[in-house]
Amino acid sequence: MSIGRPRSAVDALPAYRPGKGAAQAEEEHGIQDAIKLASNENPLPPIASIQAAVNAAASGVNRYADHRATEVRARIANWLEVREDQVTAGCGSVGLLQQLALTYVDPGDEVVYPWRSFEVYPIYTQLMGGVAVTVPLNASLGFDLDAVAAAVTDKTKLVLLATPNNPTGTAVTTDALADMMANISEDVIVVVDEAYREFLDPSFGDPVQDLVPRFPNVIVTRTMSKAHGLAGVRFGYAIGHPDVITSIDKTLAPFAVNAMAQAAALAAIDAEDEIKARVADILSERNRVVQELTAAGWDLPDAQANFVYLPLGDRTDDIYLGLEKLGVVTRPFSGEGIRVTIGTPTQNDRFLTALQSAGGSGASV
Numbered sequence: 338m339s340i341g342r343p344r345s346a347v348d349a350l351p352a353y354r355p356g357k358g359a360a361q362a363e364e365e366h367g368i369q370d371a372i373k374l375a376s377n378e379n380p381l382p383p384i385a386s387i388q389a390a391v392n393a394a395a396s397g398v399n400r401y402a403d404h405r406a407t408e409v410r411a412r413i414a415n416w417l418e419v420r421e422d423q424v425t426a427g428c429g430s431v432g433l434l435q436q437l438a439l440t441y442v443d444p445g446d447e448v449v450y451p452w453r454s455f456e457v458y459p460i461y462t463q464l465m466g467g468v469a470v471t472v473p474l475n476a477s478l479g480f481d482l483d484a485v486a487a488a489v490t491d492k493t494k495l496v497l498l499a500t501p502n503n504p505t506g507t508a509v510t511t512d513a514l515a516d517m518m519a520n521i522s523e524d525v526i527v528v529v530d531e532a533y534r535e536f537l538d539p540s541f542g543d544p545v546q547d548l549v550p551r552f553p554n555v556i557v558t559r560t561m562s563k564a565h566g567l568a569g570v571r572f573g574y575a576i577g578h579p580d581v582i583t584s585i586d587k588t589l590a591p592f593a594v595n596a597m598a599q600a601a602a603l604a605a606i607d608a609e610d611e612i613k614a615r616v617a618d619i620l621s622e623r624n625r626v627v628q629e630l631t632a633a634g635w636d637l638p639d640a641q642a643n644f645v646y647l648p649l650g651d652r653t654d655d656i657y658l659g660l661e662k663l664g665v666v667t668r669p670f671s672g673e674g675i676r677v678t679i680g681t682p683t684q685n686d687r688f689l690t691a692l693q694s695a696g697g698s699g700a701s702v
């Protein structure tokens with residue numbers, strides 16, 4: 338029982354479970370020097386110029402920020418070569434996903450997404466009283482876009498596609514998405530959630546260039562939480578048709594994109610070269626980790642983000658606990674697999690060594 342009669346949709350919701358922190362693992366297991374590879378964060382502190390911009394903005398936080406983040410929208414429009422009215426900003430891209438749910442999902446409306454995918458999709462769907470329609474992943478732990486299109490009905494309001502997908506890391510090309518769009522009505526909003534875009538091989542295409550101009554019902558969400566190392570300040574953005582942008586803007590909580598987030602976003606766009614260099618380092622580490630695991634007998638799904646996914650099935654909980662006791666905190670999906678964020682080279686070595694000790698050798702998709 339809860340005080341105050343929460344809506345049944347809220348009562349039924351599980352609490353959001355963030356990745357476990359290193360300090361908590363140290364306390365639970367009586368260990369030291371635990372590392373967190375559980376939330377797909379950037380392992381390095383933010384770039385100096387971004388930190389300086391956040392510090393400078395902190396001196397003005399007695400004032401409300403610009404609710405619309407006008408300057409940042411203009412900069413993003415310029416950066417991505419779209420019009421200003423095609424851009425919005427949100428409190429992280431999960432804030433934008435929540436705005437999309439608030440905007441489009443009435444009780445009983447359907448929300449289609451492949452599963453397993455990002456955990457906030459079922460939460461926001463349920464919160465609105467929507468009906469989740471999930472489409473199984475294919476044998477390579479990627480998306481079956483024909484099945485996604487086939488799952489869309491008259492009741493569907495949203496399709497949610499994380500590419501690269503969290504937690505499996507697989508991606509779909511914009512060509513494949515365009516083929517799928519040909520079979521989906523313009524009444525259905527298709528969200529291309531590109532939280533990991535910066536880590537994706539460019540051969541997959543750019544949905545902002547390849548899809549948004551062709552399909553008014555496609556909206557692309559992106560974030561500065563992962564590649565840009567700004568998970569703690571909360572800045573996400575979206576690019577789509579001006580009508581969609583206008584609708585979802587109505588649902589932004591007042592001043593949810595705070596002054597420090599806006600300053601960080603502007604500084605991050607200015608620091609694009611430094612960020613690209615850091616992304617290149619993470620990619621080379623990701624490729625090294627994939628190579629070493631493959632050499633050890635693993636058959637992994639295609640890794641296109643800043644993490645790898647170990648399809649451990651029934652062994653998931655055991656291996657997860659084994660890793661954690663050795664101070665390597667990862668993200669388990671019980672009965673399915675473990676997602677491991679790419680960290681610094683030293684952290685990645687710790688993971689690879691711990692995985693061997695924990696008995697997690699060679700498994701197939």
Ligand SMILES: *Cc1c(COP(=O)(O)O)cnc(C)c1O
Nearest residue numbers: 429430431455499503532560562
């Ligand atoms: C991490 C993540 C996000 C968003 O993170 P924010 O910090 O809210 O920007 C969105 N989608 C997916 C698939 C993610 O993994």
